[in-house]
Amino acid sequence: MADGADITELLDRLKTAKVLCVGDLMLDRFSEGKVERISPEAPIPVISVTRESNHLGGAGNVARNLSALGVGCRMVAATGDDGSATEVAGLFSELPGVVPELERLRDRPTTVKVRYMAGGQQLLRADKEATGPLPQDHEDNVISAATDAMADCGAVILSDYGKGVLTSRVIAAVIEAAHMAKLPVIVDPKGQNFHKYRGATLLTPNRNELALASGMPVGDDKQILAACHHIMNECGVQGLLATRSEQGMTLIHHGAQGDTEKHLSAQALEVFDVAGAGDTVIATFAAALAAGIPMVEAARLANIAAGIVVAKVGTAVAYPDEIIAAVHGEAWRESEHKVHSLETAEDRVEAWRRKGLKVGFTNGCFDLLHPGHISLVDQARAACDRLIVGLNSDDSVRRLKGETRPIQNEVSRATVLASLANVDMVVIFAEDTPMKLITTLKPDVLVKGADYTIETVVGAQEVQSWGGQVVLANLVDGQSTTGTIAKMNGK
Structure with missing residues (x-):
């Protein structure tokens, strides 16, 4: 991936791919305005809201990233039966190539995160959500929808934000069905228990998640590799793509075609916001695998995409022209x-x-x-x-x-x-x-x-x-x- 011709060819191959994403869906709402006074009722700022915008978050942001890359996506998730669910459906209708299959639950709200912003700063975040596991009949529907969607997909993503869609039963059933379909399963994990992802092709924890799940130090390359090996041996997964902020990524995988261990340097020149970078990594990596791109090249592509989104503010996506520009680097003029x-x-x-x-x-x-x-x-x-x-x-x-x-x-x-x-x-x-x-x-x-x-x-x-x-x-x-x-x- 040293030159622009190589990266352009890889990005063109992505457009032939389709990925199944199963996970926790959210609505990210931004209320932006000005603060010019303190409330007379309490010592808190009063924000005069001038602009509101909604974005798909959680697994929805994975779908956004796939769509931005020109990759087809089947999205299986759950929402409430409320106005926010209608807004979510509207946002999905604006994403080319994304086909959502959303399980609606009457007694459960759609997860909504409202961020109040002023002067470029976040003042407050208000969450509306229920995080208990899905009832069994809804689990059945999610498993059925995911299994059916695998027929025309080349990879499976499990996007776990701990909101109750990816129960242990759902995870095990989707991984088993993917094995039957000979599809790689890439998991963005949550929490300390990685055992529930047994059988997955690859997990994509960040450094803190890796430390928590392994109980081991993760300060340098040697420690990262040791922690990854521990997770692989204890939890029965084939590999990890550990994201390490300013230190880049580490890919380790034991597969039928041999073992892979690779450290990738960080690509970002500036870091403004790491929110959503994990969604970009897993979307780009899984899309590349679905397109038949080798694992190391897939990781490099994901690393470049991550470097683009952390230089933006808020949950963001990486577009093909941005990836090409990043690879060209200094060869392109600033204009x-x-x-x-x-x-x-x-x-x-x-x-x-x-x-x-x-x-x-x-x-x-x-x-x-x-x-x-x-x-x-x-x-x-x-x-x-x-x-x-x-x-x-x-x-x-x-x-x-x-x-x-x-x-x-x-x-x-x-x-x-x-x-x-x-x-x-x-x-x-x-x-x-x-x-x-x-x-x-x-x-x-x-x-x-x-x-x-x-x-x-x-x-x-x-x-x-x-x-x-x-x-x-x-x-x-x-x-x-x-x-x-x-x-x-x-x-």
Whole structure:
């Protein structure tokens, strides 16, 4: 996996894979706002909520990671029979390639974790959940659904968050069925008792979980290997992929094709948040195995993906273009890292917002960059902390400007824009207007030239509806792409 061609080939192979995920599903809700006073009722801050968002958590975040990689996923889990379960179903409908089979329980709430955020800091987390084991009839339904789903899957993930779906009976039945189907079983374990995972292909504990389950020190490579061997011998599992934060990962596996022991160095340049990194590791690793990728290469791919998500804030995912960029490393110019798909842009904007940064947006064709464009970008950046530029695709420009345009293709135009210091991100869009970008990214500031009125700016009403601001930038006299092209043609 030394070069970009290798990584691109591996990522293409992932798209042929399908993975079964069974486990504890959660709804992660973020309520973000401002704290400007202390409550008169008690010495606690009062948060004025300005934005709320919901995300799939727990095993749902594993499904998110699989979908982000282009991997098919069969998701077997349980929810309550409540409004949160309806929200969960809606979020699954937005994940390409994910087919959920959710067992609904009338007497059990959907697990919901609400995080209250202000100024980039988490003030409070409120959990609503029931963690007892599933009743036997619901266990039967989960086992049946999981067994049926194995027919078209290449690997099985057990995502154990200790919320009661993965009872010892469910775990044993799913592992046995996977063995019959000749599928590897990868487990994200929970608690001190790893014996319940007997027969699994691989466990993916973090360092603290490994220490707790083994009762052994895990400070260095030698100790990690000793603890892994202890777990393998005592609990009857074939191997472990132990995640070790800043020290990377250790893969150890005893299989029919020989023994593997490999230490992988950490890939992250910066660590902002390790939440959800384990979900990314197990999703990427299992997907690679399902695609027929050797175990060591699968672990390396998972290690790269983990390095990407810990550099983000909150439960996040790694996209193929981010993995390719990470492998290219210094060979890619910084400007090329600024060009994002809408999916990766959404992740980046969420991270900016949780740091308390004001996000701005402007858009255009930017065919031949001229002083008018530079002035617009500078004025837009002055109104925010981070600036996104929406760039019309080549087909979009042709529809708007005629068959002779654009002069430069979208890759060239994006590269030039990304080289500007005041541009923090470029997102290419294929539609005639940037409405989809605006409603997805929800900028705090929307900037257009003063040849528009606020009423005619696309997205103005939407931005104002969530408390954002619309700014009309001053124009530079005599500067336009059309005029520049006319001068070039002697007109």
